[in-house]
Amino acid sequence: MARVTLADVARRAGVSLASTSRALNGQVASAATVERVRRAADELGYIPDASARSLRLRRTGQLAFAVADIGNPVYVEMMREIESVVAAEGYRLVISRTGDADGTLDLVRDLNRGYVDGLILSPLWVTPALVHALEESTVPTVVIGRLPEGTRVDTVLADSEGGVALAVDHLVRTGARSIAFINGPVDTTPGRFRQLGFREATAGRPDLTTGEFHAEDFTIEAGYAAAKAVFTAEPTQTWDAVVAVNDLVGIGTLHAAHECGVVVPDELSVIGIDNTALADVCHPGLTSVDLGSTRRGQKAARLLLARMEDGELPTRAVRVAPSLQERGSTTAHAGAADQGQRGGAAGRAR
């Protein structure tokens, strides 16, 4: 059967096109009209056409959440939260995968064609071209992550530096003196700022030995490979603790430690970042810095809705505070920090 349009419904109900539209959309219309139109629409199996409606209304009722890697649970958490906020306002949420830096740029440009009414973007790579595209973009956008100072785009920020500081402080307080930071790719925003955080947190502390390493990706596999390299490096360096750039890399680190016979937390403490569900379920449980992914999702959604409401609003940057969730991969407080070096061949390879 051919497409059923509003005109068909109008004809069947015996009223005008306008009345039909009004009746269906809850505008002014007599009860009788509403009733007849409703029935006609039901009988015909009428389904409004999204394109026609969007063209007329200049809105689609859809919002997009775009991330580089849906495989990371932290994005899944954000997504759930965003969806629940925007669904309450009648919006449908679609997820887009941005892929690499070019893909992100393409996506932002493409959305200007009007596929969606708004965008929440959590980019891994922030290039000048992307910043430019974001500022030029006509679709209301909120970025979860750091943008260059002065960029005229709403953002919600995790406090990466503060979060890493929390991790380092906890490790130092529980007796760690040599701390390795296993970062992800440093050309990404999280990579850069978490690295910055690690450097700030360990700067001016001659009592600490530190090292920086890189996983090739923010994944369990890459974290495992990087940690294994750390534990088997020559010349042998003894690490008391590892700060991992995220939980996935942290879990990879746990596995590598296990495989190298390094006992966590007795010989090595490990802290992840993001406090995802995975941290709760691995063994030992992964102590993790909570950067507030659900709160970030929630705030991003609210910011976007506000921006769509009023495009003239001044640009806002909302910060979410970090917190530390202790689990089994770090030792409980060892008392005073001056207790000194932890015992034995802590974290020594083999």
Add this chain to the structure above:
Amino acid sequence: MARVTLADVARRAGVSLASTSRALNGQVASAATVERVRRAADELGYIPDASARSLRLRRTGQLAFAVADIGNPVYVEMMREIESVVAAEGYRLVISRTGDADGTLDLVRDLNRGYVDGLILSPLWVTPALVHALEESTVPTVVIGRLPEGTRVDTVLADSEGGVALAVDHLVRTGARSIAFINGPVDTTPGRFRQLGFREATAGRPDLTTGEFHAEDFTIEAGYAAAKAVFTAEPTQTWDAVVAVNDLVGIGTLHAAHECGVVVPDELSVIGIDNTALADVCHPGLTSVDLGSTRRGQKAARLLLARMEDGELPTRAVRVAPSLQERGSTTAHAGAADQGQRGGAAGRAR
């Protein structure tokens, strides 16, 4: 600045609306016209409007992949594969979360409004209402998963029964005689058919002791909880092996075993299903049945493209064969199956 439309470009280029459209879309047009239109469009920063174009063309260039739970890596794998296939044909892929059974139904109905040109759906719950909605739907759809016999919808099927049989056979061959099946919710399609597979594979084998248990969800957490209950149940039952409904539940099982002091694989073998990246990275590695998620994704994408090409094509059901990927969570072949019962307090709780 106001929206730039095709009319603006036409005016600036000094040619008609029609010629402008043709020039931009690679239709017949003189080189000179193309050149002038191109430049005008560039200068004006023209971006075609998706809604208007869709309304006219009756196509959006978008395809949807809808799943209940993006958190499961198996869907992420499918997604990547689907995207790579459809992107090659010029389609953009959007991901939708269906949520529960009602949500799935709503989504299928909603897509008839024309948001997308096609849909790949991997439903957890298949209700009569959903089947009906799928058959009535005007948008070309491919379902990944089992539909009732005779449903006129293209499907791509994993061989759940065959896959579970592979797992059971492997366990039996390596000496297991008491096998627990930790299923997910049995009101779901995977839950039902993997259960069926387990029953078929163990039927008529009086030498085997079997048990069925249920995780409340297809997640690590739920698997952990379910396995823990299994290992600490009274009266105490000794299990040689666990078949988990998927890798997530399998990993939860590994954790529970570890926590209960059950050594894998010495005292207990564990097999997961889906063979996701997680199986490769946990300790011990999780032996897993590969149901061919990437191949399913690929086939679903091809089926959908074919269906969109020709709506009159007869309904097809494509099957993907399972295979077993051995890892550390099961013992290597114990030789002949008649070696008999495995030693000691295998898998005994506490």
Add this chain to the structure above:
DNA sequence: GTGAAAGCGCTAACAT
């Protein structure tokens, strides 16, 4: 090769 004009399906003035 190009232009004029129709129309995709819908909503919102505006007039009644």
Add this chain to the structure above:
DNA sequence: ATGTTAGCGCTTTCAC
């Protein structure tokens, strides 16, 4: 409260 009509931005006959 209802009907008439214009028009959202685009593509595509159909004449020339």
